[in-house]
Amino acid sequence: xxxxxxxxxxxxxxxxxxxxxxxxxxxxxxxxxxxxxxxxxxxxxxxxxxxxxxxxxxxxxxxxxxxxxxxxxxxxxxxxxxxxxxxxxxxxxxxxxxxxxxxxxxxxxxxxxxxxxxxxxxxxxxxxxxxxxxxxxxxxxxxxxxxxxxxxxxxxxxxxxxxxxxxxxxxxxxxxxxxxxxxxxxxxxxxxxxxxxxxxxxxxxxxxxxxxxxxxxxxxxxxxxxxxxxxxxxxxxxxxxxxxxxxxxxxxxxxxxxxxxxxxxxxxxxxxxxxxxxxxxxxxxxxxxxxxxxxxxxxxxxxxxxxxxxxxxxxxxxxxxxxxxxxxxxxxxxxxxxxxxxxxxxxxxxxxxxxxxxxxxxxxxxxxxxxxxxxxxxxxxxxxxxxxxxxxxxxxxxxxxxxxxxxxxxxxxxxxxx
Numbered sequence: 001x002x003x004x005x006x007x008x009x010x011x012x013x014x015x016x017x018x019x020x021x022x023x024x025x026x027x028x029x030x031x032x033x034x035x036x037x038x039x040x041x042x043x044x045x046x047x048x049x050x051x052x053x054x055x056x057x058x059x060x061x062x063x064x065x066x067x068x069x070x071x072x073x074x075x076x077x078x079x080x081x082x083x084x085x086x087x088x089x090x091x092x093x094x095x096x097x098x099x100x101x102x103x104x105x106x107x108x109x110x111x112x113x114x115x116x117x118x119x120x121x122x123x124x125x126x127x128x129x130x131x132x133x134x135x136x137x138x139x140x141x142x143x144x145x146x147x148x149x150x151x152x153x154x155x156x157x158x159x160x161x162x163x164x165x166x167x168x169x170x171x172x173x174x175x176x177x178x179x180x181x182x183x184x185x186x187x188x189x190x191x192x193x194x195x196x197x198x199x200x201x202x203x204x205x206x207x208x209x210x211x212x213x214x215x216x217x218x219x220x221x222x223x224x225x226x227x228x229x230x231x232x233x234x235x236x237x238x239x240x241x242x243x244x245x246x247x248x249x250x251x252x253x254x255x256x257x258x259x260x261x262x263x264x265x266x267x268x269x270x271x272x273x274x275x276x277x278x279x280x281x282x283x284x285x286x287x288x289x290x291x292x293x294x295x296x297x298x299x300x301x302x303x304x305x306x307x308x309x310x311x312x313x314x315x316x317x318x319x320x321x322x323x324x325x326x327x328x329x330x331x332x333x334x335x336x337x338x339x340x341x342x343x344x345x346x347x348x349x350x351x352x353x354x355x356x357x358x359x360x361x362x363x364x365x366x367x368x369x370x371x372x373x374x375x376x377x378x379x380x381x382x383x384x385x386x387x388x389x390x391x392x393x394x395x396x397x398x399x400x401x402x403x404x405x406x407x408x409x410x411x412x413x414x415x416x417x418x
Contacts, residue, residue, distance in 0.1 A: 093108040095108070189404075222378075241357065241360065259339055266335065274321075281314070285310070289307075
């Protein structure tokens, strides 16, 4: 069985069919497989067969393969599948497999084991020359088939070139038609764009007039509100200044009264506490003296010592009381100083009140100046907003034109491809 291997797997074809002395497939003939675009190299095969033509055949007739016509299909836009193979059984035992990359011929056992007619007598074997098999005719037929296949492939190539030229002409015609259609569409779109642009300009002018009218109305209303607020602020300022003066006078009178009452209360409390302490100490000493006067005798000395000790303690207490009195006097002096400081702070607050009145007048002047500057800024902002609105409209129109040009450019690029 003969099988031609794929070009991607092997670069050679092995043919074990030539075995005239029936030795077996010990040595194989090696030949390189050619591509479809390559021209057939029949002379090399003819040289090989020229040496084999000296042996006469064993009286077997030649096998002629039926000729078939092949029609080339038109090229489609879908990519061709290279892996597709077409297999045909020409005669029993002879199979032809075709694909884009290679052509395979398979010879089976049925091709070599055909039955001979029974009536034919056996021919004597000629001893001088070696016997010859039927494979010579098969090889010759294979050579004819290969030449026919190469001619057929050449015809297919020519037909393919002709169809390619025809398709190029059709594509050029279609491109010219599409270019004309694109130019007509561009003219229509430009006319439509000009009409839309004029309509947008008219609408923009109307909106600008309306915005100017509304801005003037708002400006008049704001001026009226400003005058009203200015008058109200003046009235409010006068009322606040009067109320502040009244409050400061009331607070000053209340502070003076509270200071006097606090001084008197503090002095009375300190005097009462000191007198109570002194009377209690004197009563205690009297009780001690009365209790000690009844004791007589031996205890007199002890009592006298105790009395002396008590006298010393009382003297110490008297000294302490004197010290406390001096400390209280110092505290009174300090409180008098604090009262004097409070009086001076009142005087300072009066001065601050006067300064605040002067500051209020200055603030009023500053507020009036700021209001004038705010009015000027408002006018400038209105003018700048109008100018910015005009600039933004221009930029919007330019951006729309750029987008339109870019879309038209993209459509002009993609339409010939479609």
